Amino acid sequence: MLYDLHTHTHCSDGQLSPQDLVSLAAANGVNVLALTDHDCVDGVIEAQSAANSDLAQNITVIAGIEFSTQWLGRGIHIVGLHVDVHSADLQAGIGQQQQTRHDRAATIAQRLEKVGIANALEGAQQYAKGAAIGRPHFAQYMVEAGYVNNMGQAFKKYLGSGKAGDVKQGWPSIDRAIEWITASGGIPVLAHPDKYDLTRTKLYELLTDFTDAGGQAIEVVSGKQTSGVTDKMAKAADDFSLLASCGSDFHSPNYAWQALGQYSPLPSRCKPVWERFG
Ligand code: AMP
Ligand code: MN
Ligand code: MN
Ligand code: MN
Numbered sequence: 001m002l003y004d005l006h007t008h009t010h011c012s013d014g015q016l017s018p019q020d021l022v023s024l025a026a027a028n029g030v031n032v033l034a035l036t037d038h039d040c041v042d043g044v045i046e047a048q049s050a051a052n053s054d055l056a057q058n059i060t061v062i063a064g065i066e067f068s069t070q071w072l073g074r075g076i077h078i079v080g081l082h083v084d085v086h087s088a089d090l091q092a093g094i095g096q097q098q099q100t101r102h103d104r105a106a107t108i109a110q111r112l113e114k115v116g117i118a119n120a121l122e123g124a125q126q127y128a129k130g131a132a133i134g135r136p137h138f139a140q141y142m143v144e145a146g147y148v149n150n151m152g153q154a155f156k157k158y159l160g161s162g163k164a165g166d167v168k169q170g171w172p173s174i175d176r177a178i179e180w181i182t183a184s185g186g187i188p189v190l191a192h193p194d195k196y197d198l199t200r201t202k203l204y205e206l207l208t209d210f211t212d213a214g215g216q217a218i219e220v221v222s223g224k225q226t227s228g229v230t231d232k233m234a235k236a237a238d239d240f241s242l243l244a245s246c247g248s249d250f251h252s253p254n255y256a257w258q259a260l261g262q263y264s265p266l267p268s269r270c271k272p273v274w275e276r277f278g
Contacts, residue, residue: 003274004261005034005062005081006191006219006247011043012066013134015252018043021260022050024253026057030261032274034081034247036064038134039097041085062277065090066191067097067177068168071206074198075161075168077191078210079219080181081245082277093180098132100170105133111164112138117147135159135166136251161197175213187276188215189245192222193236194229207240217273220266221246223258234267244270 008014009021016024018035021043025033035047044063051061065080083090109121123141124133139154148154159165178188190210193203207218218240220233237244244267250260266272 001031002029002261003032003034003272004030004247004250005032005064005189005245005273006036006066006079006222007033007250007260008037008066009035009043009047010129011040011131012037013131013136013251015254018047019050021250022047022057022059022061024260026054026059028259028261030059032060032062032277034062034064034079036066036079036081036247038066039068039101039132040094041065041083041090042131044085064186065094065181067093067180068100068171069174069177070168070171071174071209073168074196075166075171076174076196076206078174078177078181078215079189079191079245079247080177080184080186081189081217081273083181083184083186085184087184089183090180090186093177096172101132101134104167104170107167108135108138108159108165111167112158115158115164117142117145117158119145138165174210174215178210178213178215182214187217187243187273189217189219189273190215190242191219192249193218193233194222194225200232203236204239207236207242211240211242215242216276217243217245219247220244220270221263223248223263224256225263227264230264230267234270237270243273243276245273 048061067078112120124137127137127140139151142154181188
């Protein structure tokens with residue numbers, strides 16, 4: 001069985017529709033797919049009906065979400081797996097996050113204006129196509145408008161950690177996101193732990209706070225990563241008695257390092273999070 005438990009659609013900053021995501025997942029041999037769009041669950045129902053209407057694809061869609069939070073001034077992502085999309089607590093959290101994204105987009109645009117990037121809010125809106133705005137939409141605009149050569153450069157110069165467009169002040173604590181997920185019957189998972197540039201000491205501080213707040217799992221495998229990273233995260237899962245998750249963090253067929261369903265398997269000593277799916 002192949003599980004991909006971290007993926008995005010055009011309901012947040014991904015490229016594909018939920019239906020196309022399900023088709024690609026099936027083509028790539030994924031059996032269990034979790035949709036985990038940023039701060040929203042809008043694509044889940046469409047993906048589940050796509051999976052149910054073509055049983056030949058043999059794929060199960062798990063309802064999920066990826067909440068943006070901040071911890072000690074850093075942007076940290078908490079995935080919720082197997083949530084109830086109709087939960088009032090989850091919906092309240094989503095409402096708050098959507099408002100934060102809306103306000104934050106205006107702040108990002110103001111800050112970009114100051115470093116010479118004009119009309120960024122209108123530009124980003126054009127790429128978000130009605131979805132809540134994220135930094136990749138600003139990056140797309142900056143590429144198209146000729147300010148940078150590619151998305152990577154947009155993050156490196158303007159949107160990445162510590163740059164003008166990196167606004168995380170409005171995000172809630174990790175505790176709050178964990179509450180929203182748990183209240184909706186979901187499993188809180190620390191997303192892509194290797195992406196935060198933390199020392200081992202800081203990672204273990206984060207995991208202490210995460211588990212104290214009710215966090216239950218960690219992405220031991222996130223996309224294509226070295227076996228050294230996998231070993232380190234499997235050890236962290238052991239040390240904190242956390243369940244292990246795995247996923248591509250798929251956004252677009254153009255990003256080879258986040259290919260849907262394509263990464264090394266969880267180490268056998270890990271206790272997989274899907275044992276809790278029921
Ligand atoms: P936001 O949700 O607005 O904070 O934007 C974060 C998103 O930006 C992540 O989920 C990724 O999809 C994307 N991202 C972050 N860093 C990079 C990068 N260096 N290059 C391209 N996309 C990135
Ligand atoms: Mn993203
Ligand atoms: Mn993330
Ligand atoms: Mn993600």
